[in-house]
Amino acid sequence: xxxxxxxxxxxxxxxxxxxxxxxxxxxxxxxxxxxxxxxxxxxxxxxxxxxxxxxxxxxxxxxxxxxxxxxxxxxxxxxxxxxxxxxxxxxxxxxxxxxxxxxxxxxxxxxxxxxxxxxxxxxxxxxxxxxxxxxxxxxxxxxxxxxxxxxxxxxxxxxxxxxxxxxxxxxxxxxxxxxxxxxxxxxxxxxxxxxxxxxxxxxxxxxxxxxxxxxxxxxxxxxxxxxxxxxxxxxxxxxxxxxxxxxxxxxxxxxxxxxxxxxxxxxxxxxxxxxxxxxxxxxxxxxxxxxxxxxxxxxxxxxxxxxxxxxxxxxxxxxxxxxxxxxxxxxxxxxxxxxxxxxxxxxxxxxxxxxxxxxxxxxxxxxxxxxxxxxxxxxxxxxxxxxxxxxxxxxxxxxxxxxxxxxxxxxxxxxxxxxxxxxxxxxxxxxxxxxxxxxxxxxxxxxxxxxxxxxxxxxxxxxxxxxxxxxxxxxxxxxxxxxxxxxxxxxxxxxxxxxxxxxxxxxxxxxxxxxxx
Numbered sequence: 001x002x003x004x005x006x007x008x009x010x011x012x013x014x015x016x017x018x019x020x021x022x023x024x025x026x027x028x029x030x031x032x033x034x035x036x037x038x039x040x041x042x043x044x045x046x047x048x049x050x051x052x053x054x055x056x057x058x059x060x061x062x063x064x065x066x067x068x069x070x071x072x073x074x075x076x077x078x079x080x081x082x083x084x085x086x087x088x089x090x091x092x093x094x095x096x097x098x099x100x101x102x103x104x105x106x107x108x109x110x111x112x113x114x115x116x117x118x119x120x121x122x123x124x125x126x127x128x129x130x131x132x133x134x135x136x137x138x139x140x141x142x143x144x145x146x147x148x149x150x151x152x153x154x155x156x157x158x159x160x161x162x163x164x165x166x167x168x169x170x171x172x173x174x175x176x177x178x179x180x181x182x183x184x185x186x187x188x189x190x191x192x193x194x195x196x197x198x199x200x201x202x203x204x205x206x207x208x209x210x211x212x213x214x215x216x217x218x219x220x221x222x223x224x225x226x227x228x229x230x231x232x233x234x235x236x237x238x239x240x241x242x243x244x245x246x247x248x249x250x251x252x253x254x255x256x257x258x259x260x261x262x263x264x265x266x267x268x269x270x271x272x273x274x275x276x277x278x279x280x281x282x283x284x285x286x287x288x289x290x291x292x293x294x295x296x297x298x299x300x301x302x303x304x305x306x307x308x309x310x311x312x313x314x315x316x317x318x319x320x321x322x323x324x325x326x327x328x329x330x331x332x333x334x335x336x337x338x339x340x341x342x343x344x345x346x347x348x349x350x351x352x353x354x355x356x357x358x359x360x361x362x363x364x365x366x367x368x369x370x371x372x373x374x375x376x377x378x379x380x381x382x383x384x385x386x387x388x389x390x391x392x393x394x395x396x397x398x399x400x401x402x403x404x405x406x407x408x409x410x411x412x413x414x415x416x417x418x419x420x421x422x423x424x425x426x427x428x429x430x431x432x433x434x435x436x437x438x439x440x441x442x443x444x445x446x447x448x449x450x451x452x453x454x455x456x457x458x459x460x461x462x463x464x465x466x467x468x469x470x471x472x473x474x475x476x477x478x479x480x481x482x483x484x485x486x487x488x489x490x491x492x493x494x495x496x497x498x499x500x501x502x503x504x505x506x507x508x509x510x511x512x513x514x515x516x517x
Contacts, residue, residue, distance in 0.1 A: 010188045016165040024147045030193040031140040038266045043097035062093040088130030088275035091121050101167045104160045111143050130275040140259045183271035190235050194392045206302040209431035211238045215245040216440045217352045218298035229296040231285040232303045236264035242300045251278040254285045286336050295346040301353040309333040324372045326365045334359045335369045351403040360468040371466040379403045382414040385470045387422040389429045412455040415473040451476045
């Protein structure tokens with residue numbers, strides 16, 4: 001499918017979503033919209049899958065469920081088993097999106113049936129391998145919400161109109177096998193919601209350009225990853241990009257916000273990732289690590305900047321933090337996230353995470369942890385400075401930390417200052433493909449470029465007392481051209497003489513006009 005058609009799908013979905021905006025907050029607006037898109041996707045996917053299974057039986061999914069004979073009942077059981085084993089869920093034809101559309105056309109109140117439909121999809125996975133991936137997926141869709149209308153009829157009319165508009169959109173499930181059409185459109189929707197969500201945007205979305213850099217970095221030097229992990233995965237877009245780049249077999253993530261956790265699982269499934277190939281857990285990564293001692297080939301993350309955490313003394317005996325000998329401050333959890341990620345990185349893997357610049361130079365406990373990572377472990381591989389105002393919800397400049405456990409004693413640390421190379425688009429700064437390419441190629445080739453990158457020895461870092469602030473290593477100062485004082489003075493005298501001559505000419509004109517005597 002061409003880029004033009006992909007853009008058409010994006011625009012169609014966004015137009016439909018906007019019919020729901022009304023009095024809703026950005027979050028409510030987002031989850032209703034994305035939830036209905038996901039429901040249509042699941043319905044179309046299972047109908048297509050079941051029809052293919054039944055092809056040799058000369059019956060369709062819907063017509064089979066209209067029969068009640070013994071053969072039909074046996075066949076229904078087989079179809080249900082096949083669906084649960086292969087796509088992870090099951091929903092009977094009366095509860096499909098297309099059946100809801102039929103009810104709308106007959107002017108019926110579809111809200112009770114729609115609510116049951118969403119619940120049936122979740123309940124079908126109980127006791128199945130896919131239960132954790134589908135349980136509670138639609139819990140954020142409250143069809144009784146007053147934001148949908150004052151009366152039941154108002155709510156029914158609004159939702160019916162939204163679903164009818166969605167029905168007119170072709171998701172392209174029968175088309176491109178190598179282009180993730182719907183997944184791309186879904187991610188575009190998330191980015192549009194993020195653009196209007198203010199400070200909360202950073203909780204669920206990493207800009208695609210930054211995701212691309214992180215994904216390219218952690219897949220450097222490998223053609224295939226066994227797995228990839230994000231401890232603060234938000235909507236899952238960063239995880240998906242890293243997994244696709246590295247052709248990862250399995251995807252692991254954890255997300256604290258229950259609503260965003262649902263969004264991440266929907267995102268996985270909409271990108272065609274099989275339920276058995278991803279594990280997204282709901283919970284606080286620092287306080288309740290869902291993956292304990294498991295290690296991964298690649299770790300990517302965009303943790304919340306300078307978040308608070310408990311910093312409870314019990315964590316001094318936690319393997320994630322104990323080796324550093326000190327805990328990250330309660331008011332700034334940045335290094336708690338970094339140490340957590342290092343703990344989950346395997347010996348040959350690469351970790352890349354976004355952080356505020358403060359992690360590069362702040363002292364006290366953070367300074368001790370930084371020294372531990374550099375001097376004791378030699379894990380820090382690169383520091384990349386990004387432009388300010390590229391993240392939704394914050395204008396602060398940020399950096400990317402790249403860590404590896406397999407570095408040699410004399411390996412240097414690469415510093416890249418990419419903070420000045422961007423394009424301003426409205427109120428946001430954007431990284432263009434050429435900016436991304438320069439960052440990634442400089443990292444991969446470990447190139448030194450004047451006023452852009454520098455390879456610092458560990459001795460240099462020691463001399464700077466383990467301060468990693470980029471300007472200490474990359475000199476971006478541009479000398480001004482020397483000023484010829486004599487030439488400047490001559491110019492001033494010449495201009496003064498010219499001004500004096502002009503004053504005399506003006507005085508002559510004024511006398512001729514009788515303005516002055």
